[in-house]
Amino acid sequence: xxxxxxxxxxxxxxxxxxxxxxxxxxxxxxxxxxxxxxxxxxxxxxxxxxxxxxxxxxxxxxxxxxxxxxxxxxxxxxxxxxxxxxxxxxxxxxxxxxxxxxxxxxxxxxxxxxxxxxxxxxxxxxxxxxxxxxxxxxxxxxxxxxxxxxxxxxxxxxxxxxxxxxxxxxxxxx
Amino acid sequence: xxxxxxxxxxxxxxxxxxxxxxxxxxxxxxxxxxxxxxxxxxxxxxxxxxxxxxxxxxxxxxxxxxxxxxxxxxxxxxxxxxxxxxxxxxxxxxxxxxxxxxxxxxxxxxxxxxxxxxxxxxxxxxxxxxxxxxxxxxxxxxxxxxxxxxxxxxxxxxxxxxxxxxxxxxxxxxxxxxxxxxxxxxxxxxxxxxxxxxxxxxxxxxxxxxxxxxxxxxxxxxxxxxxxxxxxxxxxxxxxxxxxxxxxxxxxxxxxxxxxxxxxxxxxxxxxxxxxxxxxxxxxxxxxxxxxxxxxxxxxxxxxxxxxxxxxxxxxxxxxxxxxxxxxxxxxxxxxxxxxxxxxxxxxxxxxxxxxxxxxxxxxxxxxxxxxxxxxxxxxxxxxxxxxxxxxxxxxxxxxxxxxxxxxxxxxxxxxxxxxxxxxxxxx
Numbered sequence: 001x002x003x004x005x006x007x008x009x010x011x012x013x014x015x016x017x018x019x020x021x022x023x024x025x026x027x028x029x030x031x032x033x034x035x036x037x038x039x040x041x042x043x044x045x046x047x048x049x050x051x052x053x054x055x056x057x058x059x060x061x062x063x064x065x066x067x068x069x070x071x072x073x074x075x076x077x078x079x080x081x082x083x084x085x086x087x088x089x090x091x092x093x094x095x096x097x098x099x100x101x102x103x104x105x106x107x108x109x110x111x112x113x114x115x116x117x118x119x120x121x122x123x124x125x126x127x128x129x130x131x132x133x134x135x136x137x138x139x140x141x142x143x144x145x146x147x148x149x150x151x152x153x154x155x156x157x158x159x160x161x162x163x164x165x166x167x168x169x170x171x172x173x174x
Numbered sequence: 175x176x177x178x179x180x181x182x183x184x185x186x187x188x189x190x191x192x193x194x195x196x197x198x199x200x201x202x203x204x205x206x207x208x209x210x211x212x213x214x215x216x217x218x219x220x221x222x223x224x225x226x227x228x229x230x231x232x233x234x235x236x237x238x239x240x241x242x243x244x245x246x247x248x249x250x251x252x253x254x255x256x257x258x259x260x261x262x263x264x265x266x267x268x269x270x271x272x273x274x275x276x277x278x279x280x281x282x283x284x285x286x287x288x289x290x291x292x293x294x295x296x297x298x299x300x301x302x303x304x305x306x307x308x309x310x311x312x313x314x315x316x317x318x319x320x321x322x323x324x325x326x327x328x329x330x331x332x333x334x335x336x337x338x339x340x341x342x343x344x345x346x347x348x349x350x351x352x353x354x355x356x357x358x359x360x361x362x363x364x365x366x367x368x369x370x371x372x373x374x375x376x377x378x379x380x381x382x383x384x385x386x387x388x389x390x391x392x393x394x395x396x397x398x399x400x401x402x403x404x405x406x407x408x409x410x411x412x413x414x415x416x417x418x419x420x421x422x423x424x425x426x427x428x429x430x431x432x433x434x435x436x437x438x439x440x441x442x443x444x445x446x447x448x449x450x451x452x453x454x455x456x457x458x459x460x461x462x463x464x465x466x467x468x469x470x471x472x473x474x475x476x477x478x479x480x481x482x483x484x485x486x487x488x489x490x491x492x493x494x495x496x497x498x499x500x501x502x503x504x505x506x507x508x509x510x511x512x513x514x515x516x517x518x519x520x521x522x523x524x525x526x527x528x529x530x531x532x533x534x535x536x537x538x539x540x541x542x543x544x545x546x547x548x549x550x551x552x553x554x555x556x557x558x559x560x561x562x563x564x565x566x567x568x569x570x571x572x573x574x575x576x577x578x579x580x581x582x583x584x585x586x587x588x589x590x591x592x593x594x595x596x597x598x599x600x601x602x
Binding site for chain 1: 189190192193194195196198209210212213216217221223238239244246247249250253294295296298309310311312313314315317318321322324326360361364365391394396459546547548565567568569570573
């Protein structure tokens, strides 16, 4: 199983689509690592500059409908190529969410109020978030503040994360 | 308790229930293209699993960048081509015989009522127009489909959108689906299958039903579904004739894939199309939808008529009706893409291609290219395109470009005017 935690990148907008995560012109790459420099290249968000803000970040916290649009698994690949294996959001588009778990990555949904609070209390601070998959607990800390949040992980999603992805799971079971 | 269409398809295809809310389904077909499949092929090869579950159930096409534009896309095509040959996948469509996957595969009769189909492409939701369960998936789901012939899906949740009223002249399936997305929002159908029901759908031909289902993913939907009927049987007849004594028998058999009268829906939306007028999008979200008349006069640099949403014969016909005997505005460049070789040939035979050429359009080979800014029609920074495609996301057709989605008739009228403009087919 992969590890899930690290410095948080806050992306304060709903409906961030997979074209913004990785533009289509880079889909001509067949190796995942080749996507690394282009993550969020077309994402326009106040105060966000990809080359400044992405390095060193390992967790994203965002709003509703994260990963909508194209089915490209290049989106989670581009995240993982940059060391981001955990995305926390109010909700996810179906295919993106499935792609995350299929890659053995973690997509955690939290209620809108909790996401709101995380933005209010942590977005302006250097924040670290860590997911404990066995206990379904997120630990979030920033200069002196620390809190634990319980999250729900469906039985099958947990099995995919533990197996390292859907191909590994299916190859064993079907 | 009655069942929805998806519930019936799940019941007949389930092979395992690894958790209460998860269904492993047998797949009737796995569709592949050269953008999302090569990585799946390489993953399988690296794991020593370079096999396919059933070559007759795998269909493959090179459609996103075709003919190849550079060494990367040439390699993607080669990986897919070599793989198809190695595994004796005979339904492989290369340059010259290819087409946009969501137009080509239905045209070849590969989608049937009651089928389960996956493809590494979000607009696979189009194929539900035949009364099938056809979710778009990512590359890992595709790899498992290729290797094992199964896919994992959540317990189906269905919403019904009932289309009532009478379409006004000059209003098309594209306007209807855009008006629905504008109403329910781009998250309005997330994790749900959308059944399209009602007299308006019953009267639509397959081209229009596919346009309707094509954009369900723009509302977050898993796939659209239309109920298979006489129109479906007519469309498929040359492919299914050996299986039935006559068309009426096929239609009767298709009834198996209609919902029960007491099926349970999460939500039922009644949408009166009499109220719908030609619409277009503004901004960078597909649920930002306005009547064309409110956007009238917005200057454009490029027009694109094509894509898996609106590159079918019916779409070319309605655009050509607007363009016939006229020339596009001198400041506009216009691109039309017949989305399969068969559609191209038919458009030639009907004189549509000549109308486009006379009007000043560039006619391209079948490709997905312009819709996602990959080839044959990329926008420059600050340029605006009137497009019949499906996504107006920031940068979708090229970095810094703006896309306004609309019907082929509206796009044609806009090409003539040099700005966003209602077609004369609409008498508002």
